[in-house]
Amino acid sequence: MRIGLLTEGGYPYVSGEAGLWCDRLVRGLEQHEFDVYALSRSERQEAGGWTALPPQVGRVRTAPLWEADDDGIIHGRRARRRFAECYGELATALCTTAPGEPCGSAEGGREGGSALEADRFASALYGLAELARDEGGLPAALRSETAVRALERACRAPGAHRSAREARVPDLLTVAARLEHALRPLSLDWYEDDALGAVDLCHAASGGTAALPGLLARHFLDVPLLLTEYGVRLRTHYLTEPDASPAIRSLLAAFHGRLAAETYRCAAVITPGNTHARRWQERCGADRAKLRTVPPGMDAAPFAEAGESPECADPQTLVWVGRVEPAKDLVSLLHAFAEIRRAEPGSRLRIVGTPSGPEGAAYLAHCKGLAAQLFPDEADGPHAVGRNPVSFEETGGPELPSRADAYASGALVVLSSVVEGFPAGLVEAMFCGRATVSTDVGAVVEAIGGTGLVVPPRNPRALAEACVALLRDPERRERLGAAARARALELFTVEQNITAFHGIYLEIVSRTPVRRVVLDDTGEPLPFAVPAEAHVPGRWSDPAARVAARGGTQAGRRGAGADRGGPGWATDTPSRGVAPAPAPATEGAVR
Numbered sequence: 088m089r090i091g092l093l094t095e096g097g098y099p100y101v102s103g104e105a106g107l108w109c110d111r112l113v114r115g116l117e118q119h120e121f122d123v124y125a126l127s128r129s130e131r132q133e134a135g136g137w138t139a140l141p142p143q144v145g146r147v148r149t150a151p152l153w154e155a156d157d158d159g160i161i162h163g164r165r166a167r168r169r170f171a172e173c174y175g176e177l178a179t180a181l182c183t184t185a186p187g188e189p190c191g192s193a194e195g196g197r198e199g200g201s202a203l204e205a206d207r208f209a210s211a212l213y214g215l216a217e218l219a220r221d222e223g224g225l226p227a228a229l230r231s232e233t234a235v236r237a238l239e240r241a242c243r244a245p246g247a248h249r250s251a252r253e254a255r256v257p258d259l260l261t262v263a264a265r266l267e268h269a270l271r272p273l274s275l276d277w278y279e280d281d282a283l284g285a286v287d288l289c290h291a292a293s294g295g296t297a298a299l300p301g302l303l304a305r306h307f308l309d310v311p312l313l314l315t316e317y318g319v320r321l322r323t324h325y326l327t328e329p330d331a332s333p334a335i336r337s338l339l340a341a342f343h344g345r346l347a348a349e350t351y352r353c354a355a356v357i358t359p360g361n362t363h364a365r366r367w368q369e370r371c372g373a374d375r376a377k378l379r380t381v382p383p384g385m386d387a388a389p390f391a392e393a394g395e396s397p398e399c400a401d402p403q404t405l406v407w408v409g410r411v412e413p414a415k416d417l418v419s420l421l422h423a424f425a426e427i428r429r430a431e432p433g434s435r436l437r438i439v440g441t442p443s444g445p446e447g448a449a450y451l452a453h454c455k456g457l458a459a460q461l462f463p464d465e466a467d468g469p470h471a472v473g474r475n476p477v478s479f480e481e482t483g484g485p486e487l488p489s490r491a492d493a494y495a496s497g498a499l500v501v502l503s504s505v506v507e508g509f510p511a512g513l514v515e516a517m518f519c520g521r522a523t524v525s526t527d528v529g530a531v532v533e534a535i536g537g538t539g540l541v542v543p544p545r546n547p548r549a550l551a552e553a554c555v556a557l558l559r560d561p562e563r564r565e566r567l568g569a570a571a572r573a574r575a576l577e578l579f580t581v582e583q584n585i586t587a588f589h590g591i592y593l594e595i596v597s598r599t600p601v602r603r604v605v606l607d608d609t610g611e612p613l614p615f616a617v618p619a620e621a622h623v624p625g626r627w628s629d630p631a632a633r634v635a636a637r638g639g640t641q642a643g644r645r646g647a648g649a650d651r652g653g654p655g656w657a658t659d660t661p662s663r664g665v666a667p668a669p670a671p672a673t674e675g676a677v678r
Contacts (some may be wrong), residue, residue: 088596089120089145091286091304095297096128099137099147106138108317108383108584109292114141115384115585119592122286123147124277124300130154148282150275152268152296155226162222170228171237173214177266178241180208182251184341205352205372208345216273216303224274229267235259238266242334254334261331262338269342272299284308288355288595291315295343298350305353311599312353313591317360317383318508319347319367348372355595358588360509361530379591382534383509384584387576390518393495394572397520402561404435405554406497406521408490409512411451412443416526418457419547420503421477425461426551428476431558436477439493455479494519498564499557502526505544510534517575522567524553534579538571 092098098109113121121144127133130153140147162170183204219225228234238259242251254262277283283304290313291298301312351357351373358381359365365378393399405424409415417438424436442448458477480487487493494500500516500523507529514534516523523539525531532541540557542549557564577583 088287088592089122089285090116090592091283091289091301091310092121092123093125093289093291093297093301094123095126095152095293095295096132097125097292099123099125099140099144100127100132101135101138110138111384111386111581112585112588113144115581116589116592117141117143119143120145124283125149126152126272126297128152148277150272150277152271155230155267155271160223160227162228166218166222167228167233169214169218170225171233173211173218174229174234175237175241176207177211177215178238179244180204180211180345181338181341182241182244182247184248184345205345205348209349212302212346212349213306215270216278216306219273220278220307226267226271226274229270230264234267235263238263238338242338248337250333250337254332254338258332258334258338261335265335265339266342269296269346270299272296273303275300278303278307280308283310286310288313288592288599290592291350293317294319294347294350298354299346302350302353309600311355311595312350313356313358313595314350314354315358315360315381316364316368319359319364344371351377355599356591358591362533363530364508379587381584381587381591382579383511384581385511385514385518385575385579387518387580389489390491390494390515393491393519393521395520396495397565397568399495400498400521401435401496402498403431403433403558404437404497405499405501405558406437406439406493406516407501407503408439408493408516409502410443410447411438411440411454412447413450414504414506416503416505416545417450417454419545419550420501421454421457421461423503423547423550423554424477426548427554427558428462430551430555434476434558437480437493437496438477439480439482439487439490441481451479490515491519494521497521498561499524499554501550501554502531503544503550504528507531513539514575514579517571517579520568520572522557522564523571524550524557526550535571536574538567538574540567 092109092113094106094109097106098113100106123140123144123146125147127149130151133149133151137147215225239254239256241247242254242259277300283289283300284307286304288311289301289304291301292315294314294316298312298314301310301314304310305312348371351368351371354377356379357368357373357377358379359368360381360383362380365380368378369375387394405427407415407417407420411417420436420438424434427434427436438454442451458475458479462475462477464475480493482488482490482493487496494516498521500513500519500521502510502513502523502525504510504526505528507526509530510525513523513525513531517535517538523535525535525539525541526544526546527541528544535541540553542553557567
């Protein structure tokens with residue numbers, strides 16, 4: 088089958104979120120074809136280029152989210168009136184959403200009102216999409232004074248919530264600019280029969296803006312949507328920009344919440360990466376019957392040597408590996424290590440990682456200063472050179488060529504985060520057979536099970552006590568490390584992830600109405616000519632049956648990258664339908 092993979096700021100770009108697991112998924116499902124539709128976040132990301140693409144990627148189409156080109160389109164009076172009506176309805180739906188209200192459903196007396204606002208939001212969103220399709224795009228309209236005035240009217244109208252009524256002109260300008268940025272996919276030319284209409288299903292690698300093309304493909308072309316969220320985008324929005332005004336936070340939270348609820352409603356299947364993400368999705372209206380938890384697939388091969396040689400670790404060394412940023416709470420880790428040093432004077436802490444942006448660089452400098460204050464350079468004797476028991480390092484050097492070497496250098500791996508999604512670094516440590524001490528955040532408990540110690544976040548004393556307990560008990564460390572490695576190999580490998588998605592693809596296609604028709608001698612559609620199995624290459628599909636795409640041909644496809652065309656049964660011209668010849672059942676065949 089042909090998959091339309093939808094990404095934002097990730098695959099196929101070299102740098103970006105979710106790029107690694109998407110690449111592993113595409114390479115692992117070589118029996119399928121993939122068309123990649125990517126939204127880039129910055130000019131720097133585009134300049135970095137793409138990762139090497141496997142042959143099953145037929146084509147790649149990209150669109151920048153970091154710039155808004157002036158389309159030069161002058162809308163007529165009727166188009167301007169349609170835009171004002173649709174945008175006004177969208178703004179009204181946002182202004183009447185209570186701050187903190189569950190996005191997909193409401194409680195008590197607001198249940199009917201919440202459903203009404205959800206319908207209003209969806210109607211306005213698809214109305215804008217239809218207008219953009221008819222007029223060739225809406226970039227200028229979304230940045231126009233008409234949009235700002237519609238937003239202002241909605242905020243001042245009766246029924247608007249207090250936070251919306253308090254919005255000032257600078258707030259309205261900021262919100263209008265953010266909405267224009269989020270709605271840029273409406274103006275793309277991806278929603279035609281020779282683009283997303285040519286795929287069997289759309290797979291959005293994240294929620295939010297990345298899933299918006301999938302929503303429109305479903306609306307215009309009836310293409311089923313699969314949504315994967317390893318980090319819930321709505322939750323990420325809540326955690327960003329805490330210094331913005333209440334009006335800005337309220338209106339943008341309402342937009343992202345409504346968009347998430349509509350995405351969950353329209354998706355055929357939703358695949359959270361862990362139970363923590365699943366709870367967020369359920370709160371935002373996701374139907375439990377659609378949810379399939381699929382942990383991220385990680386490559387265990389680079390960590391095999393460390394996992395098979397646990398005795399090579401320094402029994403007095405603790406290791407932290409990750410991106411340096413305030414959410415990792417290295418300050419608490421340093422204070423905890425001060426107590427560890429008092430209990431175990433020979434212990435050492437290696438902090439391995441690079442800062443995440445300017446904020447991360449400032450935080451790293453602060454942590455280095457704190458370490459110098461807490462742990463003055465110590466020497467073993469009067470003629471020895473003193474050194475700090477805490478070291479800040481990066482991988483890639485002679486001492487630590489890779490992350491696997493960083494984990495292998497210590498007997499105990501520590502995670503001190505206050506905010507965490509799926510703890511990929513912790514799973515890497517489990518692949519290496521290392522015992523772990525972690526804070527109880529995100530999906531940590533779900534990932535480690537009973538193979539490590541868990542303490543409350545922002546509690547240096549509890550963190551220190553757990554680390555000391557394992558430093559003093561090497562047999563327990565060994566047992567926990569072995570159990571952690573076995574659990575990681577069972578649940579979090581690439582093979583497990585690929586197998587799960589292969590089954591989900593077949594499940595979606597098997598219960599999706601066929602959007603392609605086989606024609607008989609008179610040119611009329613032949614009923615029941617294409618069973619669900621015809622989507623899957625195999626002996627059960629007769630190559631003699633030539634299939635025509637409804638509404639257009641495969642020729643003339645636009646987009647960057649190579650176009651490999653459709654599968655063998657998708658041809659450009661209709662022909663006489665031939666009933667599939669009976670074939671013996673084969674193992675794994677879809678019935």
